[in-house]
Amino acid sequence: MTARSADRTVYLRSHPVLFALLAATRRRPVLRLGRTVLVHHPEAYREILTRVPLDRTAEHTTGGTAARLTGGGLLFDQTGAEHRDSRRELAVRLGSDGVAALRPHWQQVLDRLESDLAAGPVDLVPAVRRLAGATAAALTGSTADPVALALAAERAAATTARTHLPALLPRPGAERRARRAAAQLTALLPDPRDAMLAVAAVNTTLAALPRAAAWCARAGLWEQARTDAPALAAELLRLTAASPVLPRAAAADATVLGHRLRRGDRLLLVARHAAEAHRDTPTGDPALAAQAPFGLGRHACPGAALARAQLADLLTTLAPHHPHVRHTAAHPRSALPSYRRCLLSHRPEPQ
Ligand code: HEM
Structure with missing residues (x-):
């Protein structure tokens, strides 16, 4: 099995409806299905995100869902000066100095991963959960246990995603579960802005890093990881596209690549x-x-540099061991297509 087809099974097992919809419509640059518009073409994607006014608080969008569950004012749902101020504040924490200050928190986790790998097979999912939780705790100044924090952020995102992505069947109780999970997260991170940051950081990291490392192992890219981890990290983040669909809403009529969008x-x-x-x-x-x-x-995303740095460091940690993928299992209920288990071993599998 190639690295690409192995990675595809994450979608098939964890988000089958979404995967089927995307695969069936992929060749149509922009496709209208009633009042829903699927946008596949890179230029249309760029135009909509940079030029078309978007309703940041509409139902079934990331911003709208975040605002409804927590009261709002959480970047995704902000606009204008309020959004600019929040971004400026975050840019300091996630700029190059901020990332350098955060690095020791995740490096500790990677040091432990390396010694575990030298001793036997390791599951990357709990290791990355710890890494993401420790980083989110440091970023928000929280003293919560990093793993508990990450798990709460995962539950909040998983229950929320199920309220705004396409589904085969109705999901009774989804809204109630999302509210309960949001309350559990804000019990650990009382400031909703911190809670939102933890959700945005933990779930994407947990989706991206294990899939990228497994891709690297299956495609035999450890030598490239050893010599140029940052470039490989950027490419693996493209190939795995951890947040595959952005649910948004048009705030005004517009024309994109000749297709009409309606408010x-x-x-x-x-x-x-x-x-x-x-x-x-x-x-x-x-x-x-x-x-x-x-x-x-x-x-x-203001966390892109952080994500790239963390993946580059993970690849650098793993590269000397040339690990093989022993076993992967997709997560059936995660917010984003992710592994539940990703077992790597530094020894070749027995034939
Ligand atoms: C592989 C990792 C990641 C991926 C693929 C990713 C992807 C994204 C995407 C697609 C968006 C929406 C952008 C848009 O609407 O144009 C976003 C927004 C955001 N991300 Fe990330 N992200 C990642 C990691 C992180 C990390 C590590 C953090 C924080 C430490 C973070 C914090 C945020 C925040 C706060 C926003 C909202 C920005 C705004 O609305 O102004 N992300 N991310």
């Missing part, structure tokens, strides 16, 4: 296809493909 349309922006994650090499703009997994425009 109030629900937009499913397919980051995975804008990143050309389904291709080994992008056929369009390579810079756009590399940035697409992190969004574009004023709301583009």
Whole structure:
């Protein structure tokens, strides 16, 4: 099995409806299904995120859902000066000095991972959960246990995602479960802005890092990881596109690549296809493909540099051991296509 087809099973097992919808419609750049518009084309994705006014508090969007569950004012749902101020404050914490200050918190986890790997097989999922939780705790100044914090952020995202992504069947009680999970997270991180930051950071990291490391192992890229981990990390983040669909809503009528969008349309922006994650090499703009997994425009992910640094450090830690993938299992209930288990071993598997 190739690295690509193995990675695809994460979608098939954890988000089958979403995967089927994306695969069936992939060749249509922009496709309207009633009041829902699926956007696959990289240029259309870029135009919508940078040029089309979006309703940041509409139902079934990331911002709208966050605002409804926590009271609002959480970056995703903000606009104008309020959003600019929040971003400026966060830019300091997530800029290069901020990332350097956070590094010791995740490096500790990687040191432990390395000694565990020397002793036998390791499951990357709990290790990355600890890494993401420790980073989120340091970023928010929380003294909560990093693993408890990460698990609460995972539950909050998983229950929320189920209220705004396409589904085969109705989900009774989904809203109630999402509220309960949000309350459990804010018991650990009382400031809703910190809770939102933890959700945004933990779930993407937990989706991206194990899948990227497994891809690296299956494709035999450890030598490249040893010599140029940052470039490989950026490419693996493109290929795995951890946050594959951005649910948004149009706040005004617009025309994108000749397609009419109407105010109030629900937009499913397919980051995975804008990143050309389904291709080994992008056929369009390579810079756009590399940035697409992190969004574009004023709301583009402020944690991208942190994510790239963490993946590069993880690959650097693993590279000397040339680990093999022993076993992976997709998570059936995660917010994003993720592994529940990702077992790596530094010894070749017995034949
Ligand atoms: C592989 C890891 C990650 C991926 C793929 C990712 C992806 C994204 C995407 C697609 C968006 C929406 C962008 C848009 O609407 O244009 C976003 C927003 C955001 N991300 Fe990330 N992210 C990652 C890691 C992180 C980390 C580590 C943090 C924090 C430490 C973070 C914090 C945020 C925040 C706060 C926003 C909201 C920004 C705003 O609305 O102004 N992300 N991310």
